[in-house]
Every structure is written in structure tokens, then in C-alpha cells.
Amino acid sequence: MSEGPKEQGNKELAFIGRLESLLGHPVGNEHWIGDDAAVLDASGHDKVLLTSDLVIEGVHFDRSISSPQDIGWKALAVNASDAAAMGGRPWRCVVCVAGANSDDLDLLYEGLLEASAAYGCPIVGGDVSDGALLVVSVALLATTEGATPVFRSGARCGDALFVTGPLGSSAAGLRELLSDKAARGPRIEAHRRPKARVDEGMAAARSGATAMIDLSDGLGLDLHRIAWASGVGFDLDTVPVFDGATHDEAIGGGEDFELLFTAPNEKDVRAAFHAAGLRPPIAIGRATRDKGVCTLSGAPLEALGYSHEIS
Amino acid sequence: MSEGPKEQGNKELAFIGRLESLLGHPVGNEHWIGDDAAVLDASGHDKVLLTSDLVIEGVHFDRSISSPQDIGWKALAVNASDAAAMGGRPWRCVVCVAGANSDDLDLLYEGLLEASAAYGCPIVGGDVSDGALLVVSVALLATTEGATPVFRSGARCGDALFVTGPLGSSAAGLRELLSDKAARGPRIEAHRRPKARVDEGMAAARSGATAMIDLSDGLGLDLHRIAWASGVGFDLDTVPVFDGATHDEAIGGGEDFELLFTAPNEKDVRAAFHAAGLRPPIAIGRATRDKGVCTLSGAPLEALGYSHEIS
Secondary structure, eight states: OOOOGGGGOOHHHHHHHHHHHHTOOOOTTOBOBTBSSEEEEOTTOSEEEEEEEEEEBTTTBOTTTSOHHHHHHHHHHHHHHHHHTTTOEEEEEEEEEESOOHHHHHHHHHHHHHHHHHTTOOEEEEEEEOOSSOEEEEEEEEEOTTSOOOOSSOOOTTOEEEESSOBOHHHHHHHHHHHOTTOOSHHHHHHHSOOOOHHHHHHHHHTTOOEEEEOSSOHHHHHHHHHHHHTOEEEESOOOBOTTOOHHHHHHOOOOOOEEEEESOHHHHHHHHHHTTOOOOEEEEEEESSTTOEEETTEEOOOOSOOOOOO | OOOOGGGGOOHHHHHHHHHHHHTOOOOTTOBOTTSSSEEEEOTTOSEEEEEEEEEEBTTTBOTTTSOHHHHHHHHHHHHHHHHHTTTOEEEEEEEEEESOOHHHHHHHHHHHHHHHHHTTOOEEEEEEEOOSSOEEEEEEEEEOTTSOOOOSSOOOTTOEEEESSOBOHHHHHHHHHHHOTTOOSHHHHHHHSOOOOHHHHHHHHHTTOOEEEEOSSOHHHHHHHHHHHHTOEEEESOOOBOTTOOHHHHHHOOOOOOEEEEESOHHHHHHHHHHTTOOOOEEEEEEESSTTOEEETTEEOOOOSOOOOOO
């Protein structure tokens, strides 16, 4: 046996040494952590999806509200959600962490590994470094399992518009936590442990979805993103509001991570979700010819939602 | 044409709109920026390498010394170097940026795109967000072009040890910049624009390299990483020092990004480098049976180099 880095008394090396045992064994002839890059077996995958997102202290989370476990979960789940929004299934990911102390690293990885297990997406490599702020960056590969990926640009006039669940839960949960850090319940859970709608995205893709996006920045903004990309408008009849959230939180709150998608045939969509044992998607409106124009019950719906300000 | 996000007056959206034109057109049936994930054509690639690294202000760069262009270059080049260290060729990458203002973003992308062109590795997606510190995270996919990836663990007793160039240039360049921000020359260039040794890594892999690593943290530490992973020791006869650098900078400075590798047949290695039109690698020693023990001219060589402290 080689002398291991554990004996060097350096905590970064020691953590990476422990990580190798935490992350489990590579599949088949793959080779994961311990080298400069992970080796993945891509044979059998014609198409792969690649996405990356980072979460940074003070922007994507507040450490007085979110535990390191929650931050780890979220960092991976938001990437799984991006894959879901294309109809993809998370496959492999790598994680970089900066600015975590040794205790936080363990807890952060608890959450990362919970999400990794929940989405069947092994962490195959990563890096740890110093930093004055906590940053967690995840890059994720997904597979389409032979299906055609769904873009934002395919919505056509007349398509039905669906959302996979009621909205505003995360924003409502954050509001509750800001007034009472001990608050508990489904909105708090939605804020702390957002779910990526992977099975829903695949069901939507299989049932003819023409455009899809995950609601990371709020319905107001993300709906317009589909409208702009597809060259259509949308007339909404209704916005389903999560129990205990406000109408504004449902439209502008963001971080719901429900999927918003269009499809020409509502029956096919309902059948696919039913066959997959999923909660039925909610039809909320339809695509129109009015390029970029979105309305709710006839009144203009502005492109408002969370967006990062660059000074 | 759809109304674009540019009309929304939000700088993040406007930048991402501009990015689509900056990044060039997808190859074949791929689909790059503009959706939640990039779609890549993996057919023909049995194995892919995946690596990710982030650079963060105050740890990996000092904004009073490095320009945004240099930071962008470095963020991509360090990932290309990780691929090179496995014998891989950079293929596609995604970039997340936090904490850059609008002007910095443009300059940062100048450097990112220069490195992207230099390594033939298109940026296929990414994300921009707020942040109190500048963070650039790159995840990179590489291909092995049918060759077997080279790990850290394959060095065998008797193998010759090579490095692809003299060491200490980056540390010397940083030292010079700290005393004179207007300093110029090859060491400054080496610090600001580190080169990933992609062709060298592929030549080493083709000529029977048994273990390889890129010198990101300094010879002292990275040599021990190969020793630990392979279960060997190393006797070094010499350490090639970059002109104007010190012996200590060559051993412990880090960020040289030259490749350190072992191979059983020195002639094959020299022939492969010659055939590829590359500078000959420098033989600096050989692998021994003394697990984890590294010496230079008979004296102990400690596992010192840059490593991140986790408190």
C-alpha cells in the first residue's frame, strides 16, 4: 500500500482522502476521484447534456437560514433541475467547494450525497479550496436516454401550457424563515430542499413537449424566456399558488423548480404523467401569436422575477 | 423573430444575449448556450474525461495584479491542464461567473475565449450571477481520442521521471509583480497566462507514460501525489529551474502547469515528443521501491507545495 495523503497532516488532503471512501466505487470501467479528471464511459450515449451552476454565500443562500447540508443539497439539485428542464436524467457530476471549514465540508457533503443518491447521479470528482465566502459549484452531465432534448424555443401558437405543481412555496418558506428561524413545514422544506422534477421532465419530453424550462427565477420571467425563444406569447387563465404562499410569490418568487412546458396534445401529456405515476400537471394557459406578450386573465404579466444585477 | 431579452434592460440578460453571439455556432447537431443545458454529440467517444476547477478572488488571483482577461484565461487553462494530465484533449466546457460587473464580464470573457480558441475547446454554456467576490468556475469535458487515460497510480519501480519544462516561472513572476506591478517578461507571462501542456500530455500517453500529473501545487507536493498513488518513491538527480526563478520556487512554487510523468522507455518518450514537434521533456530521476520516499541528490525532498488550508 502506498503512504496516503492522510499522513501529511494537511486538512485539504485529508478531506480528499476521506472523500474517496465517501463517494463509493466507480461503475464498470470508469475511474472517478483521485486523479486530475474523472474518466467516464460515454459509450451508448449519443447525446449528453452538460450544465453547471454555482451557489454563493450572500446571493443564493444565507448561512443563518440554510444549513451546510441544505446548501449542498441545493447546489446539486439546481443542476439536476436544469437537466430535467431539457428532459434529461442526471448521470454524473463534479463538485468544487471554496471557503468551507472542515466541519462545514462534512455537512455540505452530507447534503450533496443525499441529492446525489436522490437523483441517481454519482459525484465523480471535485476540488476543495480556500475562500472568504462559501461557494459550491456543480457541473452535471445528463443523458437523454435516446429521447430528443426539449428546448425553450419550440412552443407553437395553440400549444397548451403546463406547470408541474403550484408555485411560490420557496419564496413563502424564505419569508417565514426570515421572521422565525425555527419555522417548520412544507414551505420551509420547499425552500431548503428544492426538488428537481426529473421524472416529470422525462414524461413531458415523451409526451410531445415542445418547449420547457425550470422555474428558477419565477414564472413571470421564465415564461417570457420561453415566449422570447419560441416567438410566441402566452395567455394564462390561472396561476396555481402553493398553500400558504401569496400570488406575488407564485409569480415572482423563483426557486420553485417546478417545470413549465408546452405541448400540443393535453391528453397525451396527462396520459404520460399518469403512466409514470406522477401528480398530474396543471394546465394554466396556451401559446398565442402575440410574440413576447404574456397575459394573466387578460391583464399584462410583466417579465418580473429574480435576476442577478450586474453593476 | 422573438423579442429578445436585450429589450428588458437587465444587464445579466443583456450579457447572456451578447454571449450567444460571442460564443460562435454549435458544431453539427449540437445545441449550446440559450437553454438550461448544452446538448453535446458524444457519439464516437467511448470515454470522456470530466474535470472542474474554480478560481476565487483572494485565493487564486489578486485583482491588483491579474487583469480580468488573465483571470478568464487562467480559469479555463487550469482545467485544460487537468485534462492534459490524463492525456486528454479539451473538447467542450461550461463557465459560471459570480461577482463580475458588466465591464469585467466583457474582459473576463476576452480571456476565456482566447483560452477556448487556444485549446480548441468551445464554451457551450454557462451562468452569470451576483457575488461579493469574483469567482470563475469552469467544468471541462475532454476526449482521449481512443487512447488509454494516464492515471497517477501507474508508476513502477525503475520508470524514468520526466518534466515537460523548467519550473518556478509562475512563482518568480508573482514575486516580481508584487515588488513592481509594471514588471514584464517571460516569468510574468508564465504567471498571468499559464499554458496547459495538451500536446505534451498526449505525446506522453502515446509513448507509454505510466503515471502523470500537472504541476499545479508544486513539484514537492505533486511528486508525492504520484508516489502515494503508485506506491513507489522517487530519486531525483536534478530539478530544472526556470531562468530567473529560485530553486525553492521551482520545488514549492506551484502553478507551473508543466506535466510530471513516468515512463519505462526514455527513448520512446523522446521519439514521440520529437515526432510531435515538441520541446524534449527533461529526465529528472527515476521511481524506486521506497514507497512515498522522495529524494533530491540523496537528500529528503519534503511534500511541500501549495495546498489550501481548511480551518
